[in-house]
Amino acid sequence: MADIDCHGEMTAFHRDEVTLSSAQQKDMRERRDNGRTRLQNGLTVADHPQPREVKSQGSYQMRTMVQDSGNDYDIDDGTYFEQDDLKDSNGTALSPVAARQRVCDALKWDGRFKQEATVKSNCVRQEYAVGYHIDVPVYRVVKTVNGSGESVEHYELASGDDWVKSDARAVTRWFNDLVGELNQGESDGSQMRRVTKLTKKFARRESWKDETTSGICITKLVVDHFVHKETRDDLALRETWKAIESKLLASTEVKHPVNSANLAEHGDEEVVFFRDCLSSALKTLQVLDSAETTRKKAREAWDEVFDTTFFTDRPDNDVDGGNGKGSAITVTTVETARRSDGGGRFG
Incomplete structure (x- = not known):
């Protein structure tokens, strides 16, 4: 044989x-970075705290994204907020839905996009006319003390109506x-x-x-x-x-x-x-x-x-x-x- x-x-x-072209990768990076700037500006205008960090995750960050004839690409860009920064004007902790809505409002604050950001069950989604979209999962950083008295932290995703322990990174x-x-x-x-x-x-x-x-x-x-x-x-x-x-x-x-x-x-x-x-x-x-x-x-x-x-x-x-x-x-x-x-x- x-x-x-x-x-x-x-x-x-x-x-x-299979591999995305340099031009496609450059376009995605630019749109991702522009989205981060929009989020920062929108939160600033609304006088809300900034996320502690914003990190790409998923296939984009693992470099396993593949070409798609319909430009059906999904970029995940997680936003991580300190728990105390996700509160309303009365100091009440935001629900998972309200946290996603805050991020959504920040992304569409100036109304320039024909396809405005929308709240999904596990993220905020910004679609683009070229076909692909950026998903922004919203996390809160929760700090606790372990049995040895040391401060530790974990991450919780705003998923549906719940905060779910998770970290796609x-x-x-x-x-x-x-x-x-x-x-x-x-x-x-x-x-x-x-x-x-x-x-x-x-x-x-x-x-x-x-x-x-x-x-x-x-x-x-x-x-x-x-x-x-x-x-x-x-x-x-x-x-x-x-x-x-x-x-x-x-x-x-x-x-x-x-x-x-x-x-x-x-x-x-x-x-x-x-x-x-x-x-x-x-x-x-x-x-x-x-x-x-x-x-x-x-x-x-x-x-x-x-x-x-x-x-x-x-x-x-x-x-x-x-x-x-x-x-x-x-x-x-x-x-x-x-x-x-x-x-x-x-x-």
């Missing part, structure tokens, strides 16, 4: 069709720390980030993205089941998908990376949808295992998986009759993916 090496094609796809640290740890060892954290983005790109097909699971669920599944393959992003992606499929066939429960809550429960419909799409993709990719597979057939399989023509549009697709002898692709022997710690197969 042979394996078609499509690493070159996959890295080009990641670069050109912990999720960002969880992912970025793992990338750093892998880069210091035998594995490649940058490859894990690329596999995460490629998987999110796969799942966010235009006709799927309203039915599939969330980006954080996909990220957690990739991290838990990542299979490193040196200089082979295509093989790392496929082997990781096999491991994820095996896990989801047993249970669709997905644990939260930093707290005791679950991201998804057993039987979750969106995770089931993602699993079924993944299973279909893996069946399509079985053609890569055939010794008779040509470069053209391999690229056609990846095109079908990603709903694109990028792979077959590569300039050397018909070189050598598409038989895989060109420099952009090689045929190598399949080797079983094994753990370096003696733990047997990965996934």
